[in-house]
């Protein structure tokens with residue numbers, strides 16, 4: 251047996267999430283129960299409480315129809331920020347495109363009801379992800395359905411600028427015939443630098459190769475072999491700037507890419523370069539681009555996206571004769587919009603049902619089969635957390651928690667992120683009013699100063715079961731049930747999964763066995779005949795059903811801890827009577 255300790259690992263929840271929709275449902279479970287998603291749906295319908303989805307920007311009809319099969323759908327477009335904040339407290343989900351800013355105020359105004367924001371598209375820079383996470387709100391996007399549309403629009407703009415299509419069109423419509431003025435440049439043999447070699451960037455590269463261009467790409471995170479496979483060389487930012495005749499932008503807007511193209515970068519480009527931007531307006535310093543256009547450093551620009559959308563009327567860039575503009579049309583093809591709408595509707599409905607969200611933005615993925623296998627352990631860890639915190643005297647001074655996983659599997663074969671998050675949920679929810687889920691567990695733990703460390707015990711044996719037992723220990727606290735303090739001085743509870751059900755198997759240093767459902771009475775007594783009967787009588791007089799009972803003792807005739815699992819909560823009077831039995835030295839009632 252070996253112990254692997256990850257000492258001082260501050261809890262960091264990078265966990266798959268699927269949310270169960272909680273509004274009006276009796277269950278507060280946040281873990282997707284892959285075998286039972288339909289139960290949640292049936293409950294929602296039976297209670298007449300369908301979730302409400304606010305669609306704040308127009309999406310394809312197929313998506314709306316799919317949403318309507320599951321939810322009340324409110325399509326309200328062009329809402330002001332104030333109107334959105336007013337409506338949001340009545341909504342379980344919100345769907346937007348790039349035109350709606352989902353700010354911190356929106357999450358605050360939701361008052362905990364908003365469970366998922368669906369971004370019908372790729373870029374999530376219009377959603378305050380930190381605020382979403384802090385409010386336990388899942389953010390999902392539709393990352394694939396508009397890739398080709400965006401790439402095609404990039405190529406449309408590339409060819410349009412090279413041949414002055416927009417300017418020449420305007421000139422002819424103005425009654426002119428200026429054949430000499432609108433002589434263009436050829437694409438064949440020219441170098442195109444694709445900045446951001448992701449989904450759209452690589453499709454642009456592929457198409458530009460077909461036009462006979464030399465394609466280079468800059469992307470610090472893209473694998474070189476993927477680029478090589480389509481005949482593209484990955485180069486440094488500097489090399490891309492200095493060698494390109496055309497630059498096409500395809501990176502996300504992040505703090506690192508904001509104003510990536512500025513006076514300094516324009517001072518390094520080849521004179522006469524042409525720039526295409528179908529990514530995000532904010533990656534270019536628009537004032538600097540204007541200066542570069544005026545000085546002729548940049549010959550032409552084609553812009554689909556702007557820092558402020560729509561750009562103000564007087565925007566000089568928009569009116570510049572060497573600039574071609576479109577109103578953020580990259581994703582706007584019939585095909586892409588139908589695809590995006592379906593992709594986002596499926597993601598939102600799935601998240602509301604408590605199923606896996608494959609496109610979660612603020613919660614990393616754990617494969618479905620892993621989730622299924624870990625499901626009973628997820629219930630176990632939450633319940634151990636709940637029990638442990640209720641054993642603390644005072645109830646809220648929990649700072650140092652250690653979770654031990656005993657398994658025959660090596661650490662690399664056991665992903666404990668979900669379990670860790672559920673311990674956090676179990677520890678925090680009974681002593682606070684906050685709702686903890688897999689999205690916000692990390693944030694809430696940190697906010698409350700909870701430091702959770704994990705330890706592995708690697709057991710010998712065949713690794714069929716993911717875990718043998720799990721132990722939760724709380725250090726530096728006193729307990730209202732002194733027997734829960736183990737020899738190491740910590741409140742200790744241990745459990746395992748038996749026949750698919752979570753069981754409590756140890757409290758302090760006492761071995762016990764009780765199924766973790768309903769509620770529990772823990773009772774320490776001097777080991778002598780008749781006690782079990784006396785306690786049992788008090789409970790049965792109350793008409794409360796005992797679902798499990800076990801006694802763990804140190805040695806015959808010495809102290810024993812009796813564990814009684816109850817279906818309902820006994821009255822205060824009954825609990826008082828248990829405490830008055832002479833041989834009972836201490837007892838505690840715990841809710842699961």
Ligand SMILES: NC(=O)c1ccc[n+]([C@@H]2O[C@H](COP(=O)([O-])OP(=O)(O)OC[C@H]3O[C@@H](n4cnc5c(N)ncnc54)[C@H](O)[C@@H]3O)[C@@H](O)[C@H]2O)c1
Pocket residue numbers: 372373374393396397400445446447448449450451468469470471472500501502503506507528529530554555578579580581582
């Ligand atoms: N105009 C439109 O309508 C439209 C449509 C679709 C996508 N987009 C935008 O296009 C962009 C790309 O979309 P995608 O689907 O290809 O996303 P993606 O995530 O597949 O690709 C983005 C790529 O940018 C790279 N990147 C990140 N930081 C970078 C940096 N500092 N320098 C260079 N590369 C960097 C990433 O490694 C990634 O490979 C996004 O901003 C998206 O919002 C716009």
Ligand SMILES: O=C(O)[C@H](O)COP(=O)(O)O
Pocket residue numbers: 347348349370371372373374396578580581582
């Ligand atoms: O990031 C995206 O997916 C595009 O910018 C598309 O945005 P839209 O949904 O507003 O067209």
